[in-house]
Amino acid sequence: xxxxxxxxxxxxxxxxxxxxxxxxxxxxxxxxxxxxxxxxxxxxxxxxxxxxxxxxxxxxxxxxxxxxxxxxxxxxxxxxxxxxxxxxxxxxx
Numbered sequence: 212x213x214x215x216x217x218x219x220x221x222x223x224x225x226x227x228x229x230x231x232x233x234x235x236x237x238x239x240x241x242x243x244x245x246x247x248x249x250x251x252x253x254x255x256x257x258x259x260x261x262x263x264x265x266x267x268x269x270x271x272x273x274x275x276x277x278x279x280x281x282x283x284x285x286x287x288x289x290x291x292x293x294x295x296x297x298x299x300x301x302x303x304x
Contacts (some may be wrong), residue, residue: 221246223262227255227294256294281301 223242227250228237234248236255250258265286267280 217241225259227259229255256291259294260291263287 222242225242228239231237232245234245236250237248238246238258240246240254247293267283270280271277
């Protein structure tokens with residue numbers, strides 16, 4: 212028997228929050244529901260981008276030319292990189 216969650220995944224887009232509802236490192240769906248929490252630092256933003264990445268891969272497999280998907284892929288990666296934890300000494304003058 213298939214679970215109701217498998218048939219109705221949390222709606223995208225997803226969002227990553229460092230702290231919300233008393234929880235740390237949370238993944239939220241479009242409606243603000245917590246999907247998961249306590250991700251290791253650095254993994255949450257990548258998980259939040261999962262629906263966008265899956266959509267991009269589906270289009271690629273369907274035959275959309277990679278050149279037309281490049282801008283969206285760059286945007287997804289920028290969002291992940293922007294949320295990456297800053298390392299000591301990074302950007303120091």
